[in-house]
Amino acid sequence: MVIDTLHFARSAQVMDGQLPAISCTRLCQDLPAVQPGVFEWRLAGRTDAERSDAARAWLDVQARGSVRVICQRCLAPFDLELCVDNTLALVDDTAQLEAMDALESEGHGPETEYLVADPRLDVQALIEDELILVLPYAPVHDVCPGAEAAQDLADTNRPSPFAALAQLRKR
Numbered sequence: 035m036v037i038d039t040l041h042f043a044r045s046a047q048v049m050d051g052q053l054p055a056i057s058c059t060r061l062c063q064d065l066p067a068v069q070p071g072v073f074e075w076r077l078a079g080r081t082d083a084e085r086s087d088a089a090r091a092w093l094d095v096q097a098r099g100s101v102r103v104i105c106q107r108c109l110a111p112f113d114l115e116l117c118v119d120n121t122l123a124l125v126d127d128t129a130q131l132e133a134m135d136a137l138e139s140e141g142h143g144p145e146t147e148y149l150v151a152d153p154r155l156d157v158q159a160l161i162e163d164e165l166i167l168v169l170p171y172a173p174v175h176d177v178c179p180g181a182e183a184a185q186d187l188a189d190t191n192r193p194s195p196f197a198a199l200a201q202l203r204k205r
């Protein structure tokens with residue numbers, strides 16, 4: 035699936051679809067081979083009506099779905115929800131991109147992400163790029179299943195404060 039980014043933005047087009055995690059080979063290259071998740075994605079173009087140059091054209095990118103990862107604490111696989119909600123400002127070429135980045139690194143420019151306008155942008159690759167950006171480097175469970183069981187065991191062995199209170203009341 036290929037779009038002309040500037041045309042897409044200027045004509046305020048919207049596109050959405052589903053992307054199976056298993057087909058995101060770059061996203062999944064270091065992840066478990068079994069990938070049951072499916073990403074729902076949406077791409078919307080828009081422009082600033084007063085200006086016709088590329089600098090005032092945007093792509094809104096959204097994607098949501100889960101990817102199977104290995105918890106880096108307990109080494110068990112689990113499904114991690116990824117959520118992309120980003121806006122990319124289109125620029126005419128790489129030179130403009132570098133100029134914008136230079137401004138930003140000096141603290142003058144706005145905090146914006148840029149994308150070089152492309153007459154043949156691969157939509158799936160763009161969605162996958164955005165998913166890769168939000169994939170944590172070392173994913174971990176909020177609470178590891180093993181840790182929770184260990185914690186429960188610790189709790190049953192420890193006298194509860196309420197039990198201690200009940201003992202006091204008996205006196």
Ligand SMILES: [Zn+2]
Nearest residue numbers: 105108175178
């Ligand atoms: Zn874990």
